[in-house]
Amino acid sequence: MVRPERRTVRDLRRGNRAVLLRALYFAGPTSRHELTALTGLSAATVSNVTGDLLADDIIVEAGLVDSDGGRPRVLLRVNPTYGFAIGVDVGETHVRVELFDLDMNELAKSEFALRPGAHDVDVVVRHVLSGIDAVVADSGVPPSKVLGVGVGVPGIVERGPEAMIHAQTFGWHSVPLGSLLRAGTPFPLHIDNGAKTMGQAEMWFGAGRGSRHAVIALIGSGVGASIIADGVTYRGANSSAGEWGHTKIAIGGRGCRCGGRGCLEAYIGAEAVLERAGIDVDTSTEQAAFAELVTSGSPVIDETVEYLGAGLANLINLFNPERIVVGGWAGLLLGQHLLTTIKQRAAENCLTQPYSTASIVLGRLGPDAVALGAATLVVDEFLLSTTSSSVSREPAVS
Amino acid sequence: MVRPERRTVRDLRRGNRAVLLRALYFAGPTSRHELTALTGLSAATVSNVTGDLLADDIIVEAGLVDSDGGRPRVLLRVNPTYGFAIGVDVGETHVRVELFDLDMNELAKSEFALRPGAHDVDVVVRHVLSGIDAVVADSGVPPSKVLGVGVGVPGIVERGPEAMIHAQTFGWHSVPLGSLLRAGTPFPLHIDNGAKTMGQAEMWFGAGRGSRHAVIALIGSGVGASIIADGVTYRGANSSAGEWGHTKIAIGGRGCRCGGRGCLEAYIGAEAVLERAGIDVDTSTEQAAFAELVTSGSPVIDETVEYLGAGLANLINLFNPERIVVGGWAGLLLGQHLLTTIKQRAAENCLTQPYSTASIVLGRLGPDAVALGAATLVVDEFLLSTTSSSVSREPAVS
């Protein structure tokens, strides 16, 4: 119940420093003058704080801009090579590790295939760790400049020092992935559910930009969602919020791979859709088969769209977002061909007032943005807490 | 995307003052010494800030307590008569206005019956305004000490200066209730959905105490929910978040009074349950009939519990709360007799991990806490922003 918390006068500085850095990061090259408007700080403070940040090499000057008839403005920007972030995507078919600078340019990449069904924890951990070593070596980035590693994994991630994972599809039950990775790498770790990391990528660089209340719906073989409440990913009490795929849309309905009945995923997840259409596939042919099915005019797709519309409507009724982003490879395929129908079905199943203020759009980053999103976790932390003096970091997993 | 915002050194004071006052309000009589632990502030600051608050008469001393072998502690508490809050419950059958001191003791009450179906805006506004006048007069509280009026209404409340209301069951479409009330009363207004105000009452004084992530499920004739995310009511982009009753639990299912099909409310709302059981009632006999039905062993009740369990499971999957509070008159009746079955059905329809960390409990405040909750909106604002000097308030509806 007790909400706000600030104490000393030093926290003020830290806070304002973070506000300013964040504004600079998302607004791109900006003059000090504009920053006063963006942050609400006085010109004196902006000058003071930017001075600090320049001295720390966290931001750099980025050219001049004329100001009609006066001193030209000096543009400032975040120094893209001040630090680097590593993003890891642990998927059903692969482990992908990418290294980015602060502008999110990909500087190196390392990928390992996973054999279907072979999601041994040891194997995954080994791939992740060697991937980290590989991208650091390939990019030539000195390890001291690596700000951290973000990891997107399937299933439920309990945040905490151990980062316990529960992932049914991987057969992972209470796997302390944080501890396991920590033993093999010195970099700060940020472990989160893959749907949430991808959601953050869409929020920062994709279809979610500019909205404060949004839901990113991810439809692939499975179904998940990332809920953005007031600009930040909503996690709930134990970080498992957003398990949209296993909400019930039919009592006693179709069986789901989670063991339950009537889950939304059992109707709109690509695996379930293909099964319902009587198409037999394996992981390698799944996407092609689904793409063909979508354009085939099959009644199964009509039904799928009906359920998808209802599922989206439920999200709108419960969360009242300003935007719904439909993503995931299957979601993108459905959306590319049937977006208007999907919207129609959503409207039919939703209260008019919240529906009218929500826009349903397609994701813009493609299905492979999990690693990018994972890296944004690192950047997010960096923007929030750049304590200039102390370089030491507490070795916590967050 | 830009989240934190703090500026001047004065905001610090305001913030710390609010933190301290809040701690004092919820912890009850507390010594300065304990407050240092509760707030994290230094003893010096606690002394300093409490000095201010004492001088402003916002807090008062409340006796001594021995401290073994040393100077006794002086207990402090919020001055219950520093100000007063008015809460209004606009329901389907009545308009109820109550006046509370800061300890939430009810000092005066005024009630008006509404004829079924007669929810004319003018009538409601007149009742609310004369109710406000009545409770102020009855209690003898000087108008200058009334901190504000909280109003809980059905339907969707768009927050903003006009406080536009959309309430299907009342036949209200885009009614600017804020403007209408403002014209007739000088007190600051806080208008919100009744389910949300009641949820806040349960969080402050009822079954929700102590949890930061909770959902208050309200089941009466209709069905609603209040979502508490990180200690505060979640509202979404336009304050309509939490419309649980009209989420779809069956595609193409039973018709609902909202016009849609397959809404949860069409299965577990008391009106719908009675209809499904073939029992014909009006507003006056509804509750008694429902109470009888619940204990009758009717298969309709079994089915209702099944749907309720699934509905709760969906809330747990999506929001990952630590607690679910079942309230509303019908919810309480169901829960009193069938809580274990409800929990079982919820477990069957929910992912195990989030279910295992959520407790499902009954509401403790009874169905009439809407006005109390509405008054807490006023107190919440009071605790957050007690600017000592300036007594003037901006006349905004929030």
Place this chain on the structure above:
DNA sequence: AATACATAGTCTATATCTTGAAAAAAGTCA
């Protein structure tokens, strides 16, 4: 009764912080 001890609360000196105003810097224009 006097003294020692323990705990609670206040006071003071200090280091920070943001801000407004004034000053400086860096241009354009005539």
Place this chain on the structure above:
DNA sequence: TGACTTTTTTCAAGATATAGACTATGTATT
């Protein structure tokens, strides 16, 4: 060159929280 414009920095003033010394107010012991 000098007047003017706009951006940025500098500086003094006002406000804040903290640590640590100090005061207040009890009980226990001699």
